[in-house]
Amino acid sequence: xQAQTQPDTRCQQAFFATGLNLHAFARIxxxxxxxxxxxxxxxxxxxxxxxxxxxxxxxxxLMLHDAxxxxxxxxxxxxxxxxQGYRAIAWDMPGYHHxxxxxxxxxxxxxxxxxxxMLGTMKIGRAHIVGHGLGAMVAAEMALRYPTRVHSVTMIxxxxxxxxxxxxxxxxxxxxxxxxxxxxTSDAAALQQFATQLxxxxxxxxxxxxxxxxxxxxISQIQPLAYRRMLELIGSQGHNPERWSNxxxxxxxxxxxxxxxxxxxxxxxxxxxxxxAGHATLTGIGHWPQLENPDGFEGLLLDFLGSQRTAVx
Numbered sequence: 001x002q003a004q005t006q007p008d009t010r011c012q013q014a015f016f017a018t019g020l021n022l023h024a025f026a027r028i029x030x031x032x033x034x035x036x037x038x039x040x041x042x043x044x045x046x047x048x049x050x051x052x053x054x055x056x057x058x059x060x061x062l063m064l065h066d067a068x069x070x071x072x073x074x075x076x077x078x079x080x081x082x083x084q085g086y087r088a089i090a091w092d093m094p095g096y097h098h099x100x101x102x103x104x105x106x107x108x109x110x111x112x113x114x115x116x117x118m119l120g121t122m123k124i125g126r127a128h129i130v131g132h133g134l135g136a137m138v139a140a141e142m143a144l145r146y147p148t149r150v151h152s153v154t155m156i157x158x159x160x161x162x163x164x165x166x167x168x169x170x171x172x173x174x175x176x177x178x179x180x181x182x183x184x185t186s187d188a189a190a191l192q193q194f195a196t197q198l199x200x201x202x203x204x205x206x207x208x209x210x211x212x213x214x215x216x217x218x219i220s221q222i223q224p225l226a227y228r229r230m231l232e233l234i235g236s237q238g239h240n241p242e243r244w245s246n247x248x249x250x251x252x253x254x255x256x257x258x259x260x261x262x263x264x265x266x267x268x269x270x271x272x273x274x275x276x277a278g279h280a281t282l283t284g285i286g287h288w289p290q291l292e293n294p295d296g297f298e299g300l301l302l303d304f305l306g307s308q309r310t311a312v313x
Contacts, residue, residue: 048094048100048102048103048114049114049117049118049121050091050092050093050094050096050099050114050118051071051091051092051097051098051099052071052089052090052091052092052118053071053075053078053089053090054078054087054088054089054090055078055079055081055082055087055088056081056082056083056085056086056087056088057085057087058085058086058087059085059086059087059127059128059151059305059309060086060087060089060119060124060126060127060128061081061086061087061088061089061127061128061129061130061305062089062090062091062115062119062127062128062129062130063077063078063088063089063090063091063130063131063132063135064091064093064115064129064130064131064132064135064136064138064139065090065091065092065093065096065132065133065135065218066132066133066134066135066157066158067093067133067134067174067222067227067230067231067234068133068174068198068215068218068219068222068227069132069133069215069218069219069222070092070093070096070097070218070221070222071090071091071092071097072090072214072217072218073090073132073214073215073218073288073290073291074088074090074130074132074290075090075214076290076291076294076298077090077130077290077294077297077298077301078090080294080298080302084302086128086305089127091115091118093111093134093135093230094110094111094114095223095226095229095230096222096223096226097221101226101229102114106229106230106232106233107233108137108138108141108233108237109141109145111138111141112138112141112142112145112146113145115129115138115142116142116145116146116149119149120149125149126148126149126150126151127149127150127151128150128151128152128153128154128305128308129142129143129150129152129153129154130153130154130156130301131153131154131155131156131158132156132157132158132288132290133156133157133158133261133262133287134158134230134233134234135156135158136155136156136157136158136159137158137159137234137237139153139154139155140153140155140159140244140247143247143248143249143251144243144244144246144247147248147249150249151249151250151308152249152250152251152252152304152305152308153247153249153250153251153252154251154252154253154254154301154304155251155252155253155254155267155270156253156254156289156290156297157254157255157256157259157261157262157267157287157288157289158262159244159253159262159267159270166261166262166266167234167235167237168235169260169261170234170261170262171231171232171234171235173198173201173261174198174231175228175231177194177197177198177201178190178194178224178227178228181193181194181197182194182224187224188220191219191220191221191222191224192216192220194219194220195215195216195217195219195220196216198219199212199215199216199219199288201260202259202260202261202286202287202288203215203286203287203288203292204256204257204258204259204284204285204286204292205258205284206258206283206284206285206292206293207284207285207286207288207291207292207293208291208292208293208294211288211291211292211293211294212288212291212292214291215288215291215292242273244270244273244274245273245274245275247274247275247276247277248275248276249276250276250304250307250308251271251274251276251277251278252277252278252279252280252300252301252304253267253268253270253271253277253278253279253280254267254279254280254281254282254289254297254300254301255267255268255279255280255281255282255289256281256282256285256286256287256288256289256292257281257282257283257284257285258284258285258286259285259286259287260286260287261287262287264279264281267279267281278304280300282296282297
């Protein structure tokens with residue numbers, strides 16, 4: 001991909017990048033330009049289909065963001081996958097970007113059902129599912145509930161239900177930061193403060209600065225009410241590793257070596273319970289591997305997808 005020499009104003013605003021060298025991260029600048037150009041599709045309102053960004057043609061890769069983000073959490077990967085012969089789709093989860101809550105309330109089964117229905121409505125028979133954080137939990141739920149729809153699963157810094165300690169760290173840390181930020185300022189300023197504090201707490205020391213700018217931007221766009229519901233959902237999940245031994249699709253798990261929320265040892269334990277799972281760690285990276293080290297993450301993802309290139313479109 002060719003680097004752009006003059007990032008446009010919209011990209012600069014989206015990154016809050018005044019004073020930063022965006023040229024060092026031209027791929028994300030290009031991806032943001034693409035995201036602005038393609039976003040957002042919305043299929044007919046009944047039955048409910050969430051908004052999404054889509055680019056490219058070929059085997060479908062559906063990307064499901066974390067509770068802390070939106071479809072722009074995968075902006076670099078949308079462009080890259082499209083350039084490599086895939087149809088890349090990044091959704092906005094129900095409750096995000098003015099989407100209504102999922103039918104039936106906030107639950108993994110409801111989110112998985114919504115994603116499956118979206119693919120069905122788009123006449124997509126099978127897809128590779130990529131999920132980050134909570135999105136990884138939804139990806140695993142899809143694979144278990146709709147095995148004929150899911151060709152493979154990639155879980156980034158997340159996955160099946162956490163143990164008690166990990167769940168408490170994930171949920172409690174975010175709620176404490178959010179509540180403190182909302183106490184003394186307006187919602188917009190509070191969310192900016194919350195995003196800054198969360199990224200500072202959970203990013204790795206080797207993270208690309210421009211990638212962290214995009215992480216902060218996506219976090220600052222959350223709706224507090226929907227976000228709280230998603231955190232409640234994460235906190236309510238029981239720890240049942242035996243269930244995940246039924247996940248039969250090829251699975252890639254990617255962790256950040258410095259992720260305090262989802263440390264590599266936890267993802268390796270999850271992978272050990274799955275019959276066809278592999279685990280890779282990106283050194284010096286925190287909770288947002290696809291943004292903190294996009295080249296490293298995308299190398300792992302493309303190798304994994306390439307090994308299954310016989311996927312049905």
